[in-house]
Amino acid sequence: MATSKCLSMLTIKADLCHNDDELIKLNIGGYCYTTKRSTINDNVDEQSYLALLIRKQTKTLYGEYFIDRDGKYFRYILNYFREKTLLLPENFTELKQLLSEVQFYGIDRLKNDIENRLNRTNEQNLCLQSGLHLTLISKLNPKKTIVKLIGPLKLLSIFPIQFIGEDFLRIISSFSHPKNILCQLTFPFDEKLISCQPFDQLQRFVLTKQARKMGLIVSYCDDYFYIPTEREIVSRDELAQLFFKKYNGKIVKTNVTHDDPCVLVENWLLSKQSDEIDSNSSIQANVL
Missing domain, CATH: 3.30.710.10 (Potassium Channel Kv1.1; Chain A)
Incomplete structure (x- = not known):
């Protein structure tokens, strides 16, 4: 013991x-x-x-x-x-x-x-997976003008547009899968318009039919339709700043094309889901 x-x-x-x-x-x-x-x-x-x-x-x-x-x-x-x-x-x-x-x-x-x-x-x-993917093509000139913007139709709601454009997007957003409707946007700098051409025949038929119904201009050869904007399209740098600051944008990939060394191609991801992009029921017109 x-x-x-x-x-x-x-x-x-x-x-x-x-x-x-x-x-x-x-x-x-x-x-x-x-x-x-x-x-x-x-x-x-x-x-x-x-x-x-x-x-x-x-x-x-x-x-x-x-x-x-x-x-x-x-x-x-x-x-x-x-x-x-x-x-x-x-x-x-x-x-x-x-x-x-x-x-x-x-x-x-x-x-x-x-x-x-x-x-x-x-x-x-x-x-990030549910973010907004898009491709931005710009001219490498002093003004850094935008040539094309390729992405879902809801991307249009980023730009301030006139009432007829708002009505068009509001109607389109009531479709079954509005987020899956893809458009290729070109930006004429001499007009306050966004020209849009859907990628496939079904999208083209649905969108151009609605555009004609509302009196939006539609080209009969390529079925482009035009969304009137409230101001000229911004430059590449202005749009990039908007993507960075408001939508937590990230450049996933960037390159200068081989065919035209004066063209910059950027793949973007907007990961911050804002009311302007994510809403299917309302369109905000005062982003810029």
Whole structure:
């Protein structure tokens, strides 16, 4: 009985002898880290893997504690202990791998932070997938004039248009799948018009029939129809600024065409779904 008490007292004294400022060396899958004992103890439960490791497990020949895990992710865990917040590189794409490591070590607070960030990332990805894709073709002249803009019909609602144009878009938006109606827009700079030519015969039939019905000009050779605007079409730079600032626009791809070195082709993604673009029931005319 006396021997048992003595052993218990020795264990307690051994634990008390651990200095919080003692440097702890960790070898995690070949990655070596050094930190204070207190940095670990202050951030994990006393029964967690790391706490038990530095309290009980024998060190290696080199005075390290070895853990057979992917060591490159532990830097973020250690920084979390030090800064009390999750700090990751701007384009970090390995949240799931980091979460797996955190779950192994049993760090619940950090696990919750990573899961919340994963949820936000998934929401952002869904937003990008449902964003508005378009192609902008511009002349590389001093005025940087727009030649064509190719995208869904709802893209037209970005521009301030006259009442007949608003009525046309409002009617078109009541169709079954207005977001799937694609148009190719050309911009005559001597008129306050947007000329539009649908891509396929079905779209052309539906849109031009409605355009004729409303008195919009339709070409009989190519079935172009024209949406009157309230001002001249903006330059490429003005439109790009609108895309950047109002719609969280991103240029996905850009190149100068081989056929004409004076033509710039840009593929855009507008990921911020605004009322002007996303609404099927109303058209805003005061964007610009």
